[in-house]
Amino acid sequence: MPTDSGPAQAAAELVGVTKRFGPVVANDGIDLAIARGEIHAVVGENGAGKSTLMSILYGMHRPDAGHVLRNGSRIRLRSPADAITHGLGMVHQRFRLFPELTVAENVVIGAEPARRGALDLAAARLEVERLGELYGLRADPLAEVGRLPVGVRQRVEILKALYRRAEVLILDEPTAVLTPGEAARLFDVLRTVTETGVSVVLVTHKLTEVLSASDRVTVLRHGRVTGSFVTAETTADELVVAMIGRSLGTSQAPSRTSSRASAEPYALEVRNLTVRDRDGVLRLSGVSFGVRPGEIVGLAGVAGSGQRELADTVTGLRPPGPGDSGEVLLSGEPVRRGREPGVAYVPEDRHGRGTAPAMSLAENLAMGDHRSPQLRGRIGLSGRAVRDRAKSLVERFSIRAASVGDPISTLSGGNAQKAVLARELSRRTPVIVVEEPTQGVDVGAQEQIHALLLEARDRGQAVLLQSSELAELRALADRVLVMYEGRVVAEIPGDEAGDERLGAAMTGAES
Ligand SMILES: Nc1ncnc2c1ncn2[C@@H]1O[C@H](COP(=O)(O)OP(=O)(O)OP(=O)(O)O)[C@@H](O)[C@H]1O
Ligand SMILES: [Mg+2]
Known part of the structure; x- marks a missing residue:
């Protein structure tokens, strides 16, 4: 018999879901109920089975055992199209939008309002405006999607799901690709959306997000549910224990301050580097800095400030163009084109380049x-x-x-x-360029990766570290260089790199 707080009230529910991939049991008898109008966070170590569970809820994988309920009734999900029919929507991390189409076209595509058989763009535009207004999802309906920043593209994905009348919105690591400002705006939107009765399932590795944005949390470990909490009644430490079976180390040894970098010659030196893109637009303008053996130099900056071009040039991936000038030296020698063997590289886009x-x-x-x-x-x-x-x-x-x-x-x-x-890291090259090393990585592994980078530094490798996590730069970097519009506008010692000072420099206020 249904009770007030029981599963009958759940907007969506996974019951006894098991999914195997060969010998791997990715989901092992999972029960998860998503209440109407809540933000339900799903957390757990890498490989715990979160994405698999979400793809079952969205009809991309069929479970080997168990089933899905929607508003208390059992439904059959053979494809994402079935899921959409049942009011389940998913915001993919790798967006599935058409860059050359407008926001309005992307939102309605495949489910277009038609007038006498033809696509009614005016109606589409009005609908995008109406939804945008309703949910605080501002996006210019006539803008071309390819030209929009990542945060706005994600809003278009959300609009697309809401346009298809999604009542349960699944987001798998939505903030991994966002700046801190964009992430804050996303959570404002999610709040507004849940106020209208829509439920949100939020997969994330960032416990600060879980604690500030969710109503309830389910923890997965090795394919099973190891904890289920009301957010207001739990702590980060309690979640971590459910996730990895222990608390995080309290002392972070080896510590940042033990850097041995001295007056040694630079392992990596960039001299007066100026780089233009194919259209002749200035991307780097007179950038100069050096990284010594045994030193971690951090790179901060809002997306598009020149970090990408700098990494591409330093690693030798970017061939010099006609408008370029300046030098990149590895232990005093010019960097080789193609792929420089003396530089290890951990790119941000691990699926593409990595x-x-x-x-x-x-x-x-x-x-x-x-x-x-x-x-x-x-x-x-x-x-x-x-x-x-x-x-x-x-x-x-x-x-x-x-x-x-x-x-x-x-x-x-x-x-x-x-x-x-x-x-x-195991290549033991003199120089390592690392972008976003802990993006999408669980808290236990974050700790491990930080220790590995400090170890590399202590072995005498020179590390150039780009990260959008300011706390990460603070924890690891001996110095932080801040980029703004293709220039290095500030150099701040790691232990003085507070959010406010970095933030001011990143927005050009300190140049
Ligand atoms: N298509 C597949 N074929 C084989 N194994 C798979 C497949 N998809 C997932 N797995 C395995 O299932 C397990 C769970 O993977 P899943 O992607 O669900 O983890 P996750 O919790 O999302 O991890 P992360 O936080 O790293 O994204 C892993 O061991 C993974 O290797
Ligand atoms: Mg995943």
């Missing part, structure tokens, strides 16, 4: 190492050596994967990130 998705985890871990004598067989790479080395990296970096022979695309997001870091 990995070859169709290749195995072992092959991905060996990429860039084909000249290494240890991995060579008689012809090409030795399969055995590649596998053995992969196994040792998997162990050392606690990468969770069923087998090193599986395609890397089957790893969870955070585990793929750890694989890229493992490969690049």
